Each structure stands twice: as structure tokens, then as C-alpha cells.
Amino acid sequence: xxxxxxxxxxIRELVGVAEGEMELPEGSTVDxxxxxxxxxxxRLRDVDRILVAxxxxxxxxxxxxxxxxxxALFPPVSGG
Numbered sequence: 653x654x655x656x657x658x659x660x661x662x663i664r665e666l667v668g669v670a671e672g673e674m675e676l677p678e679g680s681t682v683d684x685x686x687x688x689x690x691x692x693x694x695r696l697r698d699v700d701r702i703l704v705a706x707x708x709x710x711x712x713x714x715x716x717x718x719x720x721x722x723x724a725l726f727p728p729v730s731g732g
């Protein structure tokens with residue numbers, strides 16, 4: 653399956669691009685996608701937590717992805 657990736661804030665700075673695409677096997681999860689992204693963009697290996705939204709909704713690590721999904725990766729946010 654093919655995914656469109658969008659990187660935001662410090663994640664974008666670490667990977668050096670705002671968008672990309674990725675091929676993963678059918679049935680892959682958010683965890684599988686993150687593992688592949690971290691292998692491809694070595695600077696992300698040290699990032700402990702990445703928030704992920706799929707098609708505009710935040711998702712859990714075990715969420716299954718589908719062909720054509722738009723996946724956004726964000727650093728954790730804090731504030732008051």
C-alpha cells in the first residue's frame with residue numbers, strides 16, 4: 653500500500669522535508685510505519701515519542717493503515 657507522509661515542526665527539521673511517500677505491506681500498522689520512517693530517517697531514531705494522525709484523526713500505535721492514507725507526524729506538544 654502507498655501512504656502520503658507529512659512532517660511537522662521539529663520532526664520536519666529532523667527529516668529535512670515537509671512531505672514524502674512510503675510503500676508498506678498491506679495490513680501494516682502505525683508502529684510498522686514509524687519503524688520504517690526511523691530506519692529511513694536516522695535522525696528520528698532518538699525521538700522517543702511521535703504523535704501520529706491518519707486522515708486528520710490522531711491514532712494509536714496499533715492502528716492499521718490503508719492504501720492512500722495521509723499520515724501526519726508531529727512532535728509531542730505541551731503548554732497550558
